[in-house]
Structure formats: structure tokens, C-alpha cells
Amino acid sequence: MSDQQPSNEESKSTRRDFVKKASIGTAALGLSPLVFPSLSAADGAGKKKLKVGVVGLGGRGAGAVRDILTADPDTILWAVGDIFDDRMKKVSGIEKKFSGRVDTGGGKRHFVGFDAYQKVIDSGVDIILLTTTPVFRPLHFKAAVDAGKHVFIEKPFALDIPGLKSVMDSAKKAQSNGQSVLTGLVWRYSSALMEMHKRIQGGEIGDVLSTSSSYCGGGRPNKMPDIKFKPASMSDMEWSLRYWQNFVELGGDGTLEYMIHGIDRMSWAMGDTLPARCFANGGNIIPVEAANAWDQFTLRYEYADGRVADFFGRQIPGTYAASGDVITGSKGHAIAKGQNVSLVRDGKTIWKSSGGLGYVNEHKIFTEHIRKGKVYNDVIDKFDITHAICIMGRTAGYTGALLTDKQIMSSKDVFVESKGLNFDTPFTARKSPIPGKTKFI
Structure with a gap:
């Protein structure tokens, strides 16, 4: 993608393409879980165990x-x-x-x-x-x-x-x-959110112009105890694997380990397309000794058609756990806060619903495809993009640089070679990055 800003007419066309692209995927899922993505496959499993x-x-x-x-x-x-x-x-x-x-x-x-x-x-x-x-x-x-x-x-x-x-x-x-x-x-498999996005892609709030999302928790998951409590007989690798959420090399830091849910919802609203540019901020309000994962990120994504998406995430005890999305369209906006969702036009709520996470629903879709001999795959052109966006935001935060889509996809940085890894493999966590000094690899 080019860093050059598109014309207004190009922006409108690109926004329509985004909506069209998104409607092929998530809206179809909302209508029938056996429609997309699928192709002819081997005989289905039927009713076998x-x-x-x-x-x-x-x-x-x-x-x-x-x-x-x-x-x-x-x-x-x-x-x-x-x-x-x-x-x-x-x-x-x-x-x-x-x-x-x-x-x-x-x-x-x-x-x-x-x-x-x-x-x-x-x-x-x-x-x-x-x-x-x-x-x-x-x-x-x-x-x-x-x-x-x-x-x-x-x-x-x-x-x-x-x-x-x-x-x-x-x-x-x-x-x-x-x-x-x-x-x-x-x-993505919450019935309420699936219906909301089907309505958005159907034009109920017009073209999506921007999204602001957040995903915050009350503290780090599986926070590592003070390193002094590590048993003398336990290797550094075993200790680190037991508390992997604290290490970017093992868990990917907050943008991937936890905040990915909010970043994915943001990407969903923006049409599952890799942004053209990103700049970000982040750090540790409450550092964990000997660990290197951050407890907060603020991310700004700029798309090729001129639209922007913002994300805010943190994992700090005692703070407000804001999680949700505000999706602004040319004719209204959508609000998702916790399990509650709504569409608003002209200051009036035109639709609302609520629903929990899709833990079981996603497996229903998955196994139904297998039993019917159809192929389900939510990685390609969907969650691979979400992961790239998370890595892009994390890296922009670490470096303090304005990163482009081409730059991030050219990264050669390998955190850990997992093949052959065992408890005796030496492990020393990288130093926590310093924005403005940490270099892009």
C-alpha cells in the first residue's frame, strides 16, 4: 500500500470495497454457519464419534x-x-x-x-x-x-x-x-455481535468511517510471582513457561495475549484489511520484576482510504475495565459495550440486543462443517489479518516509529525457535523495549 493519501472519490470507492469484502464473510456467517468459508471436501463425518x-x-x-x-x-x-x-x-x-x-x-x-x-x-x-x-x-x-x-x-x-x-x-x-x-x-461467534455486524454491512449506519475500540482488564493474567520464589531445582525455561503471559517471547505481550479480542473486533468493523500505517504508545505502569510484557497500549491505525481506527488497552489493577466498540458510520453509529449492542441513527436507538461470548457456538459451526464434509477456515483473510494488526501495533509501540503494512510484513524477528525446545533450553527474557531507541527488526 502506498503512503500517499487517496482522493475523496477513491476513499469512497475503497470504503465500499471494505464493506463488500466484509459482508461476504461475517454477514454470511450470521445467515448460515455452513455457507462461508466452505468448499467441496471429502465425505463428511456424519454421525460417527x-x-x-x-x-x-x-x-x-x-x-x-x-x-x-x-x-x-x-x-x-x-x-x-x-x-x-x-x-x-x-x-x-x-x-x-x-x-x-x-x-x-x-x-x-x-x-x-x-x-x-x-x-x-x-x-x-x-x-x-x-x-x-x-x-x-x-x-x-x-x-x-x-x-x-x-x-x-x-x-x-x-x-x-x-x-x-x-x-x-x-x-x-x-x-x-x-x-x-x-x-x-x-x-466473532457471539450471536449478538454477528447480527449487529450483519446489519452494519447491510448499510443500516451507512459506510463505516471509523472505529474506536477498547479491551481492558483489572490486572495481568497469571502474574508472575517475585523471582525469588523460583525453586532452585526449576530451570529458567520451566519457570517462564509456567508464567508465559509475562514474557513477549512466549505469549506475544498484551496486544496478542489479551487485547487481541478488542483489536479483532476493531478489525471486523473496518473490513478485515491490514491498515496502511500505525503508530502507538505503551509501557508498564506496574512492571513485573524479570518480565518484559507491558500492561498498556494505545494504538492508532490509518487505512489506505483515509479512515482511522483507535484502540486502547490496559491490564492494571483497580482501573476501569472498559471493553467495547463505537463504530461510526455515515448515517449513524453502532455501540458494543460488554454484552450489549445497539445501532443509533438521528439520536434514536433503532436496534439493540445482547449476548455472551461464542465459546460453544464456534465449535458448533466447526463440527457441523466437518460432519457435512465442508471446509471451515477462519484464519485466511480474517484472523491472520487480526494477528498482523496486533503485531504491527505492538511493534509500533516498542519502537515509537510510524510503521507501514509493508514494513511489518517484512519483519524477520523470531522470538524463540520452538522446535527442539525443552526445560533445559537456556532462557533470558529480552529487556523491556524503549520507544524511540528500540529498533525495528
Whole structure:
């Protein structure tokens, strides 16, 4: 994309293209979850039992298992893998909730270690849930796709641009092979938000001109204790993996680990297109000793047609947890605040609704595609763009530079080489970046 500002007529045309592009995807999903994206695939699974394997049984992993078992009554948990042995205790809780739907061979298909992902893949499963520490996601995803599996990949699925390009390649291969892929950006599967965006794309507030979004929490998730509490026998790598949210190398920092939900909603409103430019600010109000992830970001995105989108995110205890969107159109605006959504024209609310996160709904869509022999893939031209936008904003904040779309997609920075990584691998966190001094790589 060029840095040159377009003419007014070009801007109007580009905005119409944005709306048209978005309506093909999210609006179609709102009408029928089996319409887009889909193509002819192998015979569907029908009513057969679908064997599910999970890699990473932390909080999100156990949650994803519950979600897919709830969404499809003919799924069973077949295999479990994690790098931490203590996570296997969660299987008994899943067994109690879903009686008769856990069959891991009496524990024979409980795999522990850095190669557990491959053992789960090779165990005879139909669907893989990838929910371990995000740094492993491109490696695990490629292995699952290469093995011909349908895959759920929890967000974030890439922490740097080389990792994102790997995921994009694997997603394209999955689509061409007839394998479905689902990503864990659950606000896209909220029934209320799906209906709101269908109405926006139908023109109820005119052309979308700008979006202001926020995603704030009351504190860092899984905040790392003081480093003095690290057991002497525990390696630096094991300690860091247990508190991965605190390290950009393992979790991607706040824009990817947490704020991605709000940034994704912003991208949805703006037509799922990579902005032409971004500048940003961020830092630590309450730093964590020996960690390097920031607790706040303020991002400004400029699109090729002259539109702008702003995002504000923070994770600071005791602060107002503002999360939502204001989408301004040429004829009105849309407001999403928490679970409540509305459309406003001429100062009057013309439509409103409410609805929670789409944890179960997304898995219904996913498994329905598999059973009907259709391919579902929400990575290509949708959530790959969201991840690029998150990385772009984080990097703009770190460097203090005005970054273009071409610049960010040319980044060669690889945070951690996950292949061959183990608890004995040396790990030292990067120094926290200094805007204006940290260089773009």
C-alpha cells in the first residue's frame, strides 16, 4: 500500500470495497454457519464419534474440551498432551462433567513432554485442539495439518511475522486438503455481535468511517510471582513457561495475549484489511520484576482510504475495565459495550440486543462443517489479518516509529525457535523495549 493519501472519490470507492469484502464473510456467517468459508471436501463425518485430542490442558485447554463436547454430543476426548504432568489431573474433572465421553485408554493416551503434541496427533484422533503456550502454535499447527487433522488453534496463534507466515501456509494447505480450521477469537461467534455486524454491512449506519475500540482488564493474567520464589531445582525455561503471559517471547505481550479480542473486533468493523500505517504508545505502569510484557497500549491505525481506527488497552489493577466498540458510520453509529449492542441513527436507538461470548457456538459451526464434509477456515483473510494488526501495533509501540503494512510484513524477528525446545533450553527474557531507541527488526 502506498503512503500517499487517496482522493475523496477513491476513499469512497475503497470504503465500499471494505464493506463488500466484509459482508461476504461475517454477514454470511450470521445467515448460515455452513455457507462461508466452505468448499467441496471429502465425505463428511456424519454421525460417527469424532475423537478429540487436546495439546495443552491449562485453563483454556480444559475450557476448549468442555466447549467442543458441549457443542457436539458425538465427540469424545481421546488423547491429552501437555509438558506439565500435573495438568493430567484435570481429566478426572472432565470425566465427571461428561460421563462416558472420555476414553483415553485408562490413561494410556495421557502424554507428557515436549513431544506430547506429536503423540496426540499420532493417537488416532480426528480433531486436535491446540491450546498450549502460544510460542509452540506454528510448530504444532503445521504438524497437525501435515497429519491430515481438523484443528482448533487457540489465539494467539503466532507471536512474530515469521510465525504468522508459517501459520498462513499451514492454513492454506489445510483448506486445499479439505481440513477445517477454527480459531479461538470468540467474540466473532457471539450471536449478538454477528447480527449487529450483519446489519452494519447491510448499510443500516451507512459506510463505516471509523472505529474506536477498547479491551481492558483489572490486572495481568497469571502474574508472575517475585523471582525469588523460583525453586532452585526449576530451570529458567520451566519457570517462564509456567508464567508465559509475562514474557513477549512466549505469549506475544498484551496486544496478542489479551487485547487481541478488542483489536479483532476493531478489525471486523473496518473490513478485515491490514491498515496502511500505525503508530502507538505503551509501557508498564506496574512492571513485573524479570518480565518484559507491558500492561498498556494505545494504538492508532490509518487505512489506505483515509479512515482511522483507535484502540486502547490496559491490564492494571483497580482501573476501569472498559471493553467495547463505537463504530461510526455515515448515517449513524453502532455501540458494543460488554454484552450489549445497539445501532443509533438521528439520536434514536433503532436496534439493540445482547449476548455472551461464542465459546460453544464456534465449535458448533466447526463440527457441523466437518460432519457435512465442508471446509471451515477462519484464519485466511480474517484472523491472520487480526494477528498482523496486533503485531504491527505492538511493534509500533516498542519502537515509537510510524510503521507501514509493508514494513511489518517484512519483519524477520523470531522470538524463540520452538522446535527442539525443552526445560533445559537456556532462557533470558529480552529487556523491556524503549520507544524511540528500540529498533525495528
